[in-house]
Structure formats: structure tokens, C-alpha cells
Amino acid sequence: MHTTSPTSTLPAKVRFGHALRAAREMLGMSQEELAERAGLHRTYIGQVERGERNISVDSMERLAAAVKIDLWIMLTPK
Amino acid sequence: MHTTSPTSTLPAKVRFGHALRAAREMLGMSQEELAERAGLHRTYIGQVERGERNISVDSMERLAAAVKIDLWIMLTPK
DNA sequence: ATGTGACTTACAGTCCGTG
DNA sequence: TCACGGACTGTAAGTCACA
Numbered sequence A, B: 001m002h003t004t005s006p007t008s009t010l011p012a013k014v015r016f017g018h019a020l021r022a023a024r025e026m027l028g029m030s031q032e033e034l035a036e037r038a039g040l041h042r043t044y045i046g047q048v049e050r051g052e053r054n055i056s057v058d059s060m061e062r063l064a065a066a067v068k069i070d071l072w073i074m075l076t077p078k
Numbered sequence C: 001a002t003g004t005g006a007c008t009t010a011c012a013g014t015c016c017g018t019g
Numbered sequence D: 001t002c003a004c005g006g007a008c009t010g011t012a013a014g015t016c017a018c019a
Helices: A012-026 A031-038 A042-049 A057-066 A071-075 B012-026 B031-038 B042-049 B057-066
Strands: none
Touching: A012 A042, A012 A071, A012 B057, A031 A042, A031 A057, A042 A057, A057 A071, A057 B012, A057 B057, B012 B042, B031 B042, B031 B057, B042 B057
């Protein structure tokens, strides 16, 4: 059945959200910790991870830095 | 010695702006034309190309689509 | 054909809480 | 620890007049 791979890429904000959550969990960080590191609000992180927010480049960049992954990598479609 | 390679990457919005302008010019398009294609305002495109605006993911995605380049590629540091 | 400053309105981003 | 909501505040979106 070949699980998934719907080449029809998901919206960038969704891909970013997934990558962010994955990276954060890999680092064993809580949303609150990440929020603090990135200088953003706790609740906002959650919404971004769920792909619910139309985040700005600057914020993406700060979050990417906080999880130590280059932004462009976080947006690369799997 | 390994000179240069100013890994000290410019802000993402600046990289995006440069990539957008390069792509647009490569396609021989005017800002006005691109604006029409992307459904955005002419002056806004200019501001984005100059890295003056903290653009959102959604807008970046639309612009990337208008110049037919994947967003993540446009953000890849040279 | 583009740059720029100024402007209004829509929504990014905060902060309080609850389960 | 996180999802989710409502009410707020700040700033991006989107437009314009003019250089």
C-alpha cells in the first residue's frame, strides 16, 4: 500500500509546523522552553506547530534558530 | 584557508527578496507583471524584493508559485 | 518601469484562562 | 505538558501619491 507520499505538497506553514515539532521533540524541549528561547509566546508555538498560523519569515527564522535547523531545510518537502 | 563563504547568512527575508528578483528577471517579467500574476500589488513586490517587509509564509508561497520556484529553494543560502 | 513614505485594515502574536 | 478559547495589541498586508 505504499503509505502516503502524496506528492501534492502540503502548505508551507504545515510543513514548517511539522518540522518544528519534530525538531523540538528531538531536542526534548517543551513548547514553553522553545517559546522562551525563541522569544515568542507559548500558545503561539502550539498553533504554529499545528499549521494553524500564517507565520512571518522573521518568526520562522527565530524558531529555526531555536531548534538549530536551517529554515530552508525545515521547508524542504519530504 | 578556505576563504570566504560568508556562512553568516543574510536574513531570510533578504535572501528571499534576492531570489525573487533574480527569478523574476530571469523570466523577463516586470514587477507589474509579477504583481498581476501573483494577485498582489506592484509596490508590495518591490518592497519584498528589497527585503523591507517581514513577509508571511503564505505570501512567500504565492510569490514562489508565481515565479515557479519552490519556496525552500528560494531560501537556500548560496 | 521602480523606489519610497505614509496610510488603513486584517491578522500575527500575546496573555488570560480551562480541561 | 499541551490543546483550545476569548480578548486584546502590534505589526504585516495591501494601497496610494509622488519622486
